[in-house]
Each structure stands twice: as structure tokens, then as C-alpha cells.
Amino acid sequence: MSAVMPSRMQAAPAAAAPILRVDQVVKRFETPQGPVIAVDRMSLDVAPGEFVTIIGPSGCGKSTLFNMIGGLVSATEGTIEVAGERVRGPHPAIGMVFQEESAFPWRSVEDNVAFPLEIKGVAKAERLDRARHFIDLVGLKGFDKRYPAELSGGMRQRVAIARTLAFEPKLLLMDEPFAALDEQTRLLLGDKVLQIQQELKQTIVLITHNITEAVQLSDRILVMTYRPGRTKRFVEITLPRPRTSEIVGSEQFGRYVAEIWNDLRAEATQGMQDAEAKERGR
Numbered sequence: 001m002s003a004v005m006p007s008r009m010q011a012a013p014a015a016a017a018p019i020l021r022v023d024q025v026v027k028r029f030e031t032p033q034g035p036v037i038a039v040d041r042m043s044l045d046v047a048p049g050e051f052v053t054i055i056g057p058s059g060c061g062k063s064t065l066f067n068m069i070g071g072l073v074s075a076t077e078g079t080i081e082v083a084g085e086r087v088r089g090p091h092p093a094i095g096m097v098f099q100e101e102s103a104f105p106w107r108s109v110e111d112n113v114a115f116p117l118e119i120k121g122v123a124k125a126e127r128l129d130r131a132r133h134f135i136d137l138v139g140l141k142g143f144d145k146r147y148p149a150e151l152s153g154g155m156r157q158r159v160a161i162a163r164t165l166a167f168e169p170k171l172l173l174m175d176e177p178f179a180a181l182d183e184q185t186r187l188l189l190g191d192k193v194l195q196i197q198q199e200l201k202q203t204i205v206l207i208t209h210n211i212t213e214a215v216q217l218s219d220r221i222l223v224m225t226y227r228p229g230r231t232k233r234f235v236e237i238t239l240p241r242p243r244t245s246e247i248v249g250s251e252q253f254g255r256y257v258a259e260i261w262n263d264l265r266a267e268a269t270q271g272m273q274d275a276e277a278k279e280r281g282r
């Protein structure tokens with residue numbers, strides 16, 4: 001019998017399996033004031049190499065969803081799978097970058113980035129070599145020997161990104177990584193992220209409340225409702241790639257921003273009213 005597959009089968013390759021599969025996930029917190037449903041039946045599939053942003057107003061459940069995907073918080077209902085495996089705790093296929101700076105202050109840039117390789121037992125010469133590759137990738141060439149305190153906030157976040165990439169995660173999860181930075185630095189670091197994604201074909205899920213950042217970077221945006229956090233809508237961003245922050249000035253970009261703001265406005269207004277009511281009740 002011939003070992004060659006019938007041509008009909010060869011001509012119909014299966015669609016790539018998603019790297020991330022979030023299926024009907026719910027998170028309920030029990031509080032002294034009663035249960036709080038932070039995330040309510042959310043589902044999301046992310047394809048290999050895709051850049052998906054989850055956007056929503058403050059308090060809508062973004063971080064809760066992020067923490068569930070990253071295995072830091074368990075889901076009350078539903079399942080999360082990464083690379084075909086159920087997430088039940090921190091998973092080696094998932095790299096996480098947080099809003100707070102997380103570069104180790106006592107280690108130089110190269111020792112920060114080489115850290116995951118050190119844990120994996122990679123020999124010193126090789127790990128420094130590979131660390132240098134990721135340092136260059138995030139645009140910090142020449143800063144290998146510097147310490148975090150000698151760098152700007154944006155540079156320190158890039159050290160954190162390089163260190164996370166050194167784990168070679170199948171999924172890079174980022175929670176508001178540039179929230180503490182000014183708008184110009186944010187846009188320029190967005191360019192860096194776009195470049196990294198293109199070079200590594202990295203699958204990325206970003207959490208943000210910044211509409212410009214979401215449109216600049218994403219293939220798809222998931223807009224969340226405010227409390228309980230549900231999927232309001234998916235918006236596909238068909239802006240051409242490779243992209244840079246120059247796209248921010250284009251008409252099409254402006255239309256996407258307006259469209260997403262239109263979706264978010266009612267949610268954000270409710271969030272603001274809730275926060276004000278809480279202030280008044282104090």
C-alpha cells in the first residue's frame with residue numbers, strides 16, 4: 001500500500017488549532033457584601049501569531065480574566081486551555097508582563113534577561129548569548145551591563161518583556177504594560193512590540209483600557225461590558241501590517257478609535273457613576 005496520502009487530504013490542511021482557548025469562563029468572588037461576578041461566561045479563541053487585545057473600562061474584569069488565563073486565579077466555571085493543555089496554575093507556555101515594573105533591581109540587564117535560562121540550566125555562555133539576542137530585539141543593545149535604576153521606566157519595562165520572551169512562551173500575556181508611561185513613549189514602545197511580534201510570530205494577548213494602543217497593535221479587539229464583565233463585541237482591525245505608530249494619523253485608524261469609543265462610552269459612564277456613588281457613600 002502506498003504511504004502517500006490521497007491528494008484530497010493533502011489539499012485540505014486542518015485550520016491551525018488555537019494557542020489559547022477560553023471557554024465559557026465565569027469568575028465569582030464571594031465578598032462580605034455578597035457574591036461579585038467579575039467575569040461572566042466569556043469565550044475567546046486566539047490563533048497562533050494573532051494579537052488580541054481585551055479592552056474595557058476600569059473594574060470590568062480585565063485583570064481577573066488576565067489572571068485566570070495566566071493561571072494565577074482559578075475560574076469558578078468554564079475552562080482555559082493553552083497549547084491544548086488545561087490551565088490549572090502557572091503554565092510554562094504562558095509568559096506574563098505586568099503593569100508594575102518587575103525587572104530585578106539587583107541584576108544587570110543581561111542577568112535579568114538571562115534569568116529564565118539560568119533556571120532552565122542553560123550554560124552561562126549560551127544564556128548570555130541568547131539574552132543578548134532578546135536585549136537587541138527590544139531595542140536595548142548596549143545597555144547589557146546597566147542596572148534597572150540607571151534606566152527609564154520604558155526601558156525597564158522592555159527589560160521585563162525581554163526576560164519574559166527569553167522563556168520562549170507560546171503565549172505572551174501583557175496587562176497594561178505601558179500604563180505608567182507617557183503617551184509618546186507608549187506609542188514608540190507599541191512600535192517595538194509590533195516589531196517583536198512580527199519577528200517572532202509571537203501570539204500576544206494584551207489587556208488595556210487605552211483605545212489608541214488597542215487599535216495600533218491588534219488584529220482583533222474584544223470589547224468588554226462593565227460589570228459583570230462580558231463580551232460586548234469583537235472588532236477586527238484590518239489595518240495593514242507591518243504597522244508603525246504612523247498609522248495613528250490615518251483616517252481608517254480614526255474610524256476604528258471612534259467605533260470602539262462608541263462601544264465603550266456607555267460602559268465607561270456606568271463605571272464612573274459607580275465609582276462616584278461609592279465615593280458619596282463613604
Ligand SMILES: Nc1ncnc2c1ncn2[C@@H]1O[C@H](COP(=O)(O)OP(=O)(O)OP(=O)(O)O)[C@@H](O)[C@H]1O
Nearest residue numbers: 029031036038057058059060061062063064065209
Ligand atoms: N479578590 C477579589 N475579591 C472580590 N472582588 C474582586 C476581587 N478581585 C476583583 N474583584 C472585583 O471584580 C471586578 C473586576 O475587577 P478587575 O480588577 O478584574 O477589573 P479591571 O477591569 O481589571 O479593572 P482596572 O482596569 O481598574 O484594573 C471589580 O468589581 C472588583 O472589585
